[in-house]
Amino acid sequence: MPFPCYSPKEDDDSGLKPLLFPARTTHSRFFPKKHSFSYSYLLIGVPIGWRGSVDSFLSVDIPLPCLSHQSIRRRPWFAVHAKDHLERGGEHLGLKGKLQAYLKTQGEDIRSYPYAYFITAPRFLGYSFNPVSFWYLYNTDKELKAMILEVNNTFGERRMYLLNGSSSSSVQSEDRVETNTTTSRTFRDTWTKDFHVSPFNSRKGSYAMTAHDPFSPRLRNHIGTIDNNVTLKSSKAHAKLVARVFSTEPGVDPATLTSWARLRFIAAWWWVGFVTFPRIIKEAGKLFFRRKLHVWYRPEVLKDSIGRQATMEETLVFLSFCLVVPLNHRTNSSSTSIIERSFRPYLKSLVEYCSLSAASSARSLRYISPIPNPSISAEGETFTPKTSTSTADPEKDEPIVFKPTTPLFYSRLVRHSRISEFLSSELLRCDDRDRTFWVSHPQLLLKIFEQSRNTSVSALSVEEDDNGKERSPSILERYGWRLLHSLRNYHTNPLSVYSSSTTNNNNNEKKSDIRAFTLSPLDHYTKHHLPSSQSSQYRSTVTKILLSDVVAFGYPEVVDAVAYLGKVGVSWGVVWGVHAFLG
Numbered sequence: 295m296p297f298p299c300y301s302p303k304e305d306d307d308s309g310l311k312p313l314l315f316p317a318r319t320t321h322s323r324f325f326p327k328k329h330s331f332s333y334s335y336l337l338i339g340v341p342i343g344w345r346g347s348v349d350s351f352l353s354v355d356i357p358l359p360c361l362s363h364q365s366i367r368r369r370p371w372f373a374v375h376a377k378d379h380l381e382r383g384g385e386h387l388g389l390k391g392k393l394q395a396y397l398k399t400q401g402e403d404i405r406s407y408p409y410a411y412f413i414t415a416p417r418f419l420g421y422s423f424n425p426v427s428f429w430y431l432y433n434t435d436k437e438l439k440a441m442i443l444e445v446n447n448t449f450g451e452r453r454m455y456l457l458n459g460s461s462s463s464s465v466q467s468e469d470r471v472e473t474n475t476t477t478s479r480t481f482r483d484t485w486t487k488d489f490h491v492s493p494f495n496s497r498k499g500s501y502a503m504t505a506h507d508p509f510s511p512r513l514r515n516h517i518g519t520i521d522n523n524v525t526l527k528s529s530k531a532h533a534k535l536v537a538r539v540f541s542t543e544p545g546v547d548p549a550t551l552t553s554w555a556r557l558r559f560i561a562a563w564w565w566v567g568f569v570t571f572p573r574i575i576k577e578a579g580k581l582f583f584r585r586k587l588h589v590w591y592r593p594e595v596l597k598d599s600i601g602r603q604a605t606m607e608e609t610l611v612f613l614s615f616c617l618v619v620p621l622n623h624r625t626n627s628s629s630t631s632i633i634e635r636s637f638r639p640y641l642k643s644l645v646e647y648c649s650l651s652a653a654s655s656a657r658s659l660r661y662i663s664p665i666p667n668p669s670i671s672a673e674g675e676t677f678t679p680k681t682s683t684s685t686a687d688p689e690k691d692e693p694i695v696f697k698p699t700t701p702l703f704y705s706r707l708v709r710h711s712r713i714s715e716f717l718s719s720e721l722l723r724c725d726d727r728d729r730t731f732w733v734s735h736p737q738l739l740l741k742i743f744e745q746s747r748n749t750s751v752s753a754l755s756v757e758e759d760d761n762g763k764e765r766s767p768s769i770l771e772r773y774g775w776r777l778l779h780s781l782r783n784y785h786t787n788p789l790s791v792y793s794s795s796t797t798n799n800n801n802n803e804k805k806s807d808i809r810a811f812t813l814s815p816l817d818h819y820t821k822h823h824l825p826s827s828q829s830s831q832y833r834s835t836v837t838k839i840l841l842s843d844v845v846a847f848g849y850p851e852v853v854d855a856v857a858y859l860g861k862v863g864v865s866w867g868v869v870w871g872v873h874a875f876l877g
Contacts, residue, residue, distance in 0.1 A: 310341040310411060310509065312354055313518055313545030314372075314559070321577075323535045327585040331577055335415070336566045339508070339518060339545060340374055342390050342410035342429075348548045351556050352416075355388045371560055372416040379414070379427060379444060380454060382600060383666025393429065396442075399673055400456050407431040407440065409513065413520060414444075418567045425570070426539075428505070428522060436512040438481055441505060443524075445489060448574060450602035451595050453489035457503070461485060479507045487526070489599050493578070494587045497727070498529040508545075518545035593727030594700050601664045601700030645677040648742045659742065662697040694742075695734040703730040708836045709843070711782060711814040714743045768826075774833050775821055779813055781840035 315337040322330040338352070345355035353370035377385040380392045387395060389412060394404045414427035429442035443455040461484045487499045502525045508518040520541040526534045551559065581587045595601050645659045662674035676693055698704075710716035721736050723729050733739045813821065820832045838850045846852035 310339075310344075310513060310516060310518075311547055311549070312341070312344060312348070312352060313339040314352075314548055315339060315413070315518070315520055315541040315545050316543045316563070317520060317539055317541045319537070319539045321535065321537050323581075324533060327581075327587060329577075329581060329585055331573075333573055334542075334566060335539060335570075336563045337413050337520065337539070337541070338372060338374060338416040339520075340389065340412045340414075342393055342412055345388060351551070352548050369419070371564070372418060373420075374412075374414060374416055378417070378422065378424065379412075381666075381672040382603075384672060393442075395672060396454065397456075402456070406433060408434055409436060411508070413508070415567060415570070418564055422567055423571045425574075428520075430508065432513065438479060438507040438510070441481060441483075441503075443503070445491060447489070447491050448571070449490075449592055451490070452600040453595075453598070454600075455485055455501075457481075457483040457485065459483045479510045481505045481507065488596055490590070490592050490595075493589045493592070494581050495526065495534070496529075496590050497593060499534065500527045500531070501525065502527065594702065594730055596726075597697055597699055597732035599699065601698075601702070604665050604701035604704075645742065646680045648679055657693070659694040659696060659739075662695070664698050664701050664703070692734070694738050696731065696739055697733070698731040700730050705839055706730055708814070708816070708839060709782070711812055711817075713814065713816070714740055717743060771821075771826070771830070771833075774830075774837070775813065775817070778817070778833055778837045778840065781837060781844065782813075 317335040317337050318332060319335045320330070320332040340354050347353040347356060347370060350370055351372065353373045355374065355376055356370075374389075375385070376387065376389045376392055377383070379389065380396045384392050384395065390410075393410060397404050397407070409432035411430045411432075412427065413430070415422060415424045424446055426446070427444040429444065430438055431440040431442070433439045440456065440458045443457065445453045445455070459481060482502075482504050484500060484502045487501055488497060490497050503523065505522040506519070508520055509515045518541075520539065522540070523536065523538045525536050528534045546559075548556070582589065658676050658678040660674045660676045662672075666672075674695075674697070706720070707713065707716060710719075717731075717740055720729050720731060721733075817836070820829050838853050842848055842850045842853050846856075
């Protein structure tokens with residue numbers, strides 16, 4: 295019986311159905327040391343546009359809040375959720391909506407691909423670790439014309455590769471696949487590697503893929519078979535590693551399984567998703583300890599990739615950053631409403647009160663955040679200055695695209711008291727693997743932040759108490775801000791990043807900034823203009839980040855653990871003292 299909260303819906307006419315694919319994955323490494331392994335794997339195929347459930351066995355594209363109202367007994371064993379794929383957030387769009395949104399960001403006409411089929415590893419009882427997923431895109435003639443590879447690494451980062459076969463001299467050809475009677479069309483493409491997947495491979499090199507159309511010819515084969523090969527080539531075009539995933543049995547329609555067959559299937563495959571990550575760790579251990587392979591440390595993602603999920607501290611900094619708004623945009627709504635309503639006015643006001651150069655072709659700024667926000671499109675939002683001296687044609691506007699590529703941007707931001715200098719230091723990093731944002735017009739972005747620094751603080755609203763008077767920080771708050779100020783002064787000199795690129799005569803010369811470090815503009819606003827609860831939350835978060843640099847090697851979690859142990863110790867001491875006093 296289907297889930298009562300979400301009725302099944304089929305929004306495509308491809309004739310395809312959700313299928314279960316018992317599969318296997320193999321990896322073969324050729325150099326610098328040979329190594330190979332093979333494991334069983336479970337994949338689920340979903341025709342894009344199909345939403346619903348097959349009893350309590352499988353659910354597709356059902357929102358998580360809807361599932362949360364189901365009893366444990368009725369929740370699905372296997373599930374595919376839109377929130378787990380493509381751009382972060384946007385669960386309400388569903389798989390079809392998120393696919394269309396992604397294609398638009400890539401400049402593709404969604405009408406060119408009216409049919410799509412998605413193959414991925416499912417969640418089992420809510421858990422999933424999914425290294426790679428495949429999107430098969432078909433044209434109006436139901437021919438496979440493009441694919442999307444959605445790659446995830448163990449650090450929570452993601453990269454989508456849209457492939458149309460244009461890089462292959464023989465994009466599609468008739469090849470015989472290992473099936474009884476089916477001739478399958480083969481999709482081929484090559485592309486440059488620009489995403490960190492394994493610590494034993496650098497980010498250089500290229501990929502070559504050969505993928506068989508599961509439902510050739512023209513979506514008439516409704517059983518489906520999977521056979522995809524991806525070859526990693528070194529920067530010198532030598533085959534370094536070959537990964538293959540293939541179905542070991544024809545696709546199984548879950549709607550045709552009896553209750554007994556479903557129980558047997560669950561018993562045979564429930565554990566596969568849970569051991570995917572441990573298997574990766576196991577093979578990594580062999581490569582490191584037995585094969586002695588070199589380890590490449592993780593670089594920050596490039597602009598076309600998706601950074602890791604934000605930590606709690608980075609999220610709090612992000613929300614505080616978004617709460618800086620002018621007086622006429624302040625509201626008395628709840629914190630959630632303030633965040634949703636204040637994010638856009640803040641970014642808009644930042645650009646509205648700046649003046650871009652007349653010689654610049656840019657008349658606006660588009661900001662793309664790495665942290666999902668339900669009220670903002672994944673494509674970001676565009677803002678325009680109120681008074682622009684630019685002589686560029688508005689129809690030919692090239693907006694300043696500003697995209698922090700990782701939530702680490704916010705952690706680094708609060709470590710500096712001068713935002714424009716922080717942005718400059720990031721841009722001057724010799725190795726782009728360490729940069730935390732990408733911008734199309736660096737000089738114009740710096741100009742906007744430098745001009746915003748001169749904005750009068752008095753023009754912003756001031757948090758008032760119940761009597762209408764300006765709120766003044768308490769004694770504890772003042773000492774808390776002093777502690778934050780002291781920690782920021784103790785923090786590593788921000789100018790140290792310049793030495794590698796600006797010091798030519800003496801590489802060992804140590805640069806120092808003789809200026810006193812003060813509270814940042816964001817600190818000042820939070821201290822004087824936000825409610826005390828939000829100010830306290832921001833101050834404690836930034837203090838913890840700065841303190842972790844001093845005593846915990848940059849890990850705020852260690853500071854949390856020490857604070858927790860301290861609370862436990864104090865509580866135990868109080869209980870012991872009371873017990874001793876009472877005899």
